[in-house]
Amino acid sequence: MLIGELAERAGTSTRALRYYEAHGLVRPERSANGYRVYDEAELRVVREIRALLDVGFGLDDVRPFVACLRAGNTSGDVCPDSVTVLRRKLAEVDAYLDRLGAVRQQLHTQLTHAIAHREEPCPRKRQSAR
Amino acid sequence: MLIGELAERAGTSTRALRYYEAHGLVRPERSANGYRVYDEAELRVVREIRALLDVGFGLDDVRPFVACLRAGNTSGDVCPDSVTVLRRKLAEVDAYLDRLGAVRQQLHTQLTHAIAHREEPCPRKRQSAR
């Protein structure tokens, strides 16, 4: 399988695949003419990468999962390093959820307050404007 | 008030203030020697900017609030354009909260699953390892 086919089958771009390779996540072989050649296993690896990136992981976070898959596991999650990352990420997400919740609260307050005190540049609308 | 003092009083940096100016958010006067001179009103403006940026707004989002303050309002929130932005941002935050909640859910599932099926590279732990 060449890079174009893998990209399509994995739902990504050739550029991304080369990028992953440059960062040591994917290791294709090379045919005589220098083309990258991937086997079926790499498809799963790439899909794992995509799935994790989509969830907000960075490339560094993804590495343990790839290694885990390469070690022969059916899931990239089951290795200790992966679990560590999962825990950390979960904590990060929780923290972010808290922050966002606070922000949401503030925005809501700000908004209701703004609507209550609608535009009071000069207090000359005692009764009703116009 | 010169830029250094304003920066300190607003809890930011001179670099940031010049940046805001370059993007049309702050308009200082100039003294004879070319120094930027700010009045007290600008302090409020800058604080408004900082507060909104801290909440995740972009500079473009902040503009209406600054204009609202400049229009003489005690709060930057009360003008219609500000309200529009507030609504939009609230919606964005809500959407992001949903996404993040889903992500959290998935991570949680993945984690518990990973812990349940701890590392099964080769099924040779029928009874107990070691």
Place this chain on the structure above:
DNA sequence: CCTTGCCTTGACGTCGGCGACAAGGTTTAG
């Protein structure tokens, strides 16, 4: 032979809000 459509390796652009220099002018205190 020529075109089409793959593939290769660079290398710069993106987005945002600044940080961190560089090289210089101004004002004040000693």
Place this chain on the structure above:
DNA sequence: CTAAACCTTGTCGCCGACGTCAAGGCAAGG
């Protein structure tokens, strides 16, 4: 006179996951 501590404009760096050319090689069909 000089050093200190302000100020000025200008420019590059950052972070991350790529997008987007650019310039060229290789394979196959007409």
